[in-house]
Amino acid sequence: MLLFFAAAAVTLFAAFGVVTSRNIVHAALFLLAAMGAVAGVFVLLYAEFLALVQLLIYGGAVIIVILFALMLTRASEHLGESDTRRRPFAALAAAALFGVMAAAFVADSAWFNSTTRVSVPFRTLAEDLFVVWAVPFEIASLVLLVALVGAVVIGRAGREEDETFPETGEPDGDEPARTPRSRRGERRRRGA
Template identity: 35%
Template sequence: MSGGLIAFFILAILTLGGAFFMLNFTKVVHMAISMALTFLSIAGLFVLLEAEFIAFVQVMIYTGAITIIALFGIMLTRHDTDDEEKKRPGHKFFVFILAAVLFGFLFMGINGMVSPSEAQLAEQNTSMIGQQLFTNYVIPFELASILLLVAMMGAIIIAKREADK
């Protein structure tokens, strides 16, 4: 067993454990910490894949910004604790079946992938990401930025309406 394999198993357990705890905790702060643990573990998996830029972006954007934004959003909104207890009885079974189907699709997709040679992965991955993003995927990139702008404007409008009441 190599060190990389041991690190992969540790990071995989941390990723799955963080996701599991995020779904099963009831306090919002505990859920956010579990989500941050999951994001950090995913960044570690990117480091194992020698995708340092993606790992850095994962830590900066998801672990930092998204976790903080989620905490602010949840803390600033009003929600009743009674609604959380009135879940449907078959909800967990349905979610388990849906997760198993998703796992099956992902497993088949990953097994069907053709992996590039290791030399291609390690060489200039940041510049290759930039070239692909701004040549082949510029339209989806711009559409995602417009979507985020519209979501931010909607959040401001909703917050302003609640403040006026």
């Protein structure tokens, strides 16, 4: 019980940090903390395998990729996150949705609410994953392959149009000049 509240508090605090922090690198690190706390919640649900997967994929891969993207795009671009015009509306929408969901869950808990958690042994999980869910598993691997190739293609294509900068029909001037830092980032990315 105490463990759950600790994990939930860390999760919500870190998630709040992700959406409110002004420094985008701090936001990414808050995201890492939130992922770790969610992994803790998974352990509380007796889903140890998922907790490990969560730590490896989110804590490892996704955060690293996000940090790379932050590094390659200009960091100053992400500052100035002060959009007061949309913020009250967004907060209102989120709070309203939370109210609806919480009311639904509380009403639902009168009908079905359980206090016993059942753990799934690794063996059952593996058998289900590779027998019952074998076809979706293969499709997921195909999706990953397509996403990988697509990311490479999107990242590499249009080498010429990079040199001549805007051809998008937008009036000039609203596109800030590129800094040497971003060009360096491009070269590094192409070299990789």
